[in-house]
Amino acid sequence: MYSKEVEALIExxxxxxxxVDDRCLFATSDKLRFExxxxxxxxxxxxxLSAITGVDTGNVVEVIYHFDCQPAExxxxxxxxKDDLKIPTITEIFPGAILYERDLMEMLGVKVEGHPxxxxxxxxxxxxxxxxxxxxxxxxxxx
Amino acid sequence: MTFVVPIGPQHPALxxxxxxxxxxxxxxxxxxxxxxxYAHRGIEEAFSRRNYxxxxxxxxxxxxxxxxxHSTTYCQAVxxxxxxxxxERAKYVRAIIMELExxxxxxxxxxxxxxxxxxxxxxxxxxxxxxxxxxxREMISGGRVHSATNTIGGVRRDLKTEHIxxxxxxxxxxxxxxxxxxxxxxxxxxxxxxxxxxxxxxxEDAIKFCAVGPTARAxxxxxxxxxxxxYGAYDALSFNVATEREGDVWAKGMVRLRExxxxxxxxxxxxxxxxxxxxxxxxxxxxxxxxxxxxTEAPRGELLYYIRSNGTEIPERVRVRTPTxxxxxxxxxxxxxxxxxxxxxxxxSIDPCFGCNDRVTLVDSRTGKTRVVSFDELRRRRK
Numbered sequence: 001m002y003s004k005e006v007e008a009l010i011e012x013x014x015x016x017x018x019x020v021d022d023r024c025l026f027a028t029s030d031k032l033r034f035e036x037x038x039x040x041x042x043x044x045x046x047x048x049l050s051a052i053t054g055v056d057t058g059n060v061v062e063v064i065y066h067f068d069c070q071p072a073e074x075x076x077x078x079x080x081x082k083d084d085l086k087i088p089t090i091t092e093i094f095p096g097a098i099l100y101e102r103d104l105m106e107m108l109g110v111k112v113e114g115h116p117x118x119x120x121x122x123x124x125x126x127x128x129x130x131x132x133x134x135x136x137x138x139x140x141x142x143x
Numbered sequence: 144m145t146f147v148v149p150i151g152p153q154h155p156a157l158x159x160x161x162x163x164x165x166x167x168x169x170x171x172x173x174x175x176x177x178x179x180x181y182a183h184r185g186i187e188e189a190f191s192r193r194n195y196x197x198x199x200x201x202x203x204x205x206x207x208x209x210x211x212x213h214s215t216t217y218c219q220a221v222x223x224x225x226x227x228x229x230x231e232r233a234k235y236v237r238a239i240i241m242e243l244e245x246x247x248x249x250x251x252x253x254x255x256x257x258x259x260x261x262x263x264x265x266x267x268x269x270x271x272x273x274x275x276x277x278x279x280r281e282m283i284s285g286g287r288v289h290s291a292t293n294t295i296g297g298v299r300r301d302l303k304t305e306h307i308x309x310x311x312x313x314x315x316x317x318x319x320x321x322x323x324x325x326x327x328x329x330x331x332x333x334x335x336x337x338x339x340x341x342x343x344x345x346x347e348d349a350i351k352f353c354a355v356g357p358t359a360r361a362x363x364x365x366x367x368x369x370x371x372x373x374y375g376a377y378d379a380l381s382f383n384v385a386t387e388r389e390g391d392v393w394a395k396g397m398v399r400l401r402e403x404x405x406x407x408x409x410x411x412x413x414x415x416x417x418x419x420x421x422x423x424x425x426x427x428x429x430x431x432x433x434x435x436x437x438x439t440e441a442p443r444g445e446l447l448y449y450i451r452s453n454g455t456e457i458p459e460r461v462r463v464r465t466p467t468x469x470x471x472x473x474x475x476x477x478x479x480x481x482x483x484x485x486x487x488x489x490x491x492s493i494d495p496c497f498g499c500n501d502r503v504t505l506v507d508s509r510t511g512k513t514r515v516v517s518f519d520e521l522r523r524r525r526k
Binding site: 020023024026047048049050051053055056064066068070071073075094095096097098099100120121122123124133134139 | 179180183185187188191192223350351352353354366371372434435436438445447449451459460462464468469471472473
């Protein structure tokens with residue numbers, strides 16, 4: 001699917017869509033409609049999740065899912081307020097997300113609900129609880 | 144009753160640190176757990192503390208072998224953020240050095256794979272031929288491995304006309320030897336006995352676990368970012384995507400060997416069709432708030448950079464998803480059902496690239512349970 005086709009597919013489930021070019025688009029949605037998008041993508045034979053990125057923007061952590069829709073790359077943003085950092089796992093629909101979700105949990109403190117193996121991935125086992133290295137607070141403290 | 148065989152973190156098939164915990168019943172592997180992070184250096188955070196110029200050098204140091212593809216992806220992403228286009232000639236120079244990188248990476252893989260299966264002659268031969276590529280890379284960029292050629296807005300060094308004959312001669316030699324290795328892979332008894340039907344990744348699992356690069360292509364998935372989402376000069380260059388169906392170690396090797404031939408074709412084409420003109424443009428590096436995603440095909444597969452700018456000369460966030468990271472999820476299905484003797488070659492079959500430190504696994508001899516203890520705890524126990 002090219003960007004226009006991806007846009008048509010998820011139009012109703014997202015708030016704003018920014019098409020960069022034929023093969024790249026950004027879209028923002030929320031937790032409630034997230035699952036519908038996943039099922040819609042899966043129904044169109046989108047199987048490849050390139051990565052999951054977490055960005056701390058201050059009061060909100062934006063979780064960005066990068067889906068390869070062959071050839072368009074859909075970058076789906078789900079903003080999560082810092083007082084409710086929870087998102088359901090997508091490993092049932094996209095099993096390849098398993099490591100990216102572990103990464104997201106330890107680096108940004110986003111709780112991925114229902115994750116089959118919620119251990120740490122990269123950080124050492126004696127890393128203190130509740131310290132998330134990609135958060136703004138961590139950056140301020142270590143300056 | 145199962146036993147645990149810890150492999151690593153020192154030297155698990157290759158000279159890089161990673162820890163694998165295999166659960167075995169007799170000779171058969173029933174489960175595997177991979178501990179990552181021994182080479183975690185906090186590079187993503189380091190990106191957001193340096194300016195765009197310094198980050199070129201940081202991106203090059205994520206991985207020694209694929210430094211060019213890292214810096215190319217980073218530079219392309221920043222170019223896109225800043226809304227500028229590099230000159231055509233620069234795109235071709237980038238394509239040439241990236242393909243040389245692929246050739247040298249695949250030959251390095253072949254050498255170590257040969258060493259893993261006890262075929263040391265092939266190891267020596269492959270690494271001898273790798274020197275031809277290294278010489279070509281040195282000629283074009285001044286560095287055998289680290290090329291430091293890329294910059295935001297183009298490249299820093301040009302391919303000189305007087306270098307082209309030497310270049311073509313080098314490619315000729317590489318082509319001959321690669322054809323010989325392919326013949327060897329098809330007929331040699333040692334290679335077939337040690338590589339065929341081992342570490343099989345089925346096409347279904349490759350899709351399910353989002354495998355990338357030669358690992359996915361060896362399982363019959365026709366995926367290649369150079370073809371699917373062309374960047375730089377790849378739109379204008381023609382090449383085939385090498386795939387195999389078997390999904391075993393043999394297929395992963397064969398895909399890489401055939402890719403070397405394709406890379407040689409690409410370099411020849413690029414040299415022939417290379418336009419003249421400048422090799423870099425000036426860029427204002429105070430980049431207004433924006434975000435972008437850039438994907439490229441590294442020697443090991445899809446490489447993704449996500450960059451967000453914030454109006455200053457320091458990026459807000461840089462996310463790097465390297466191909467090996469993408470392939471780890473699919474590793475379990477390659478091991479389970481196999482035997483202990485095949486562990487090294489199967490680990491090596493995805494061409495992993497990790498970077499080491501502070502933990503040990505203890506197996507309690509009474510209960511058979513294992514757990515990881517930290518360095519501090521170990522020191523306390525010793526007292």
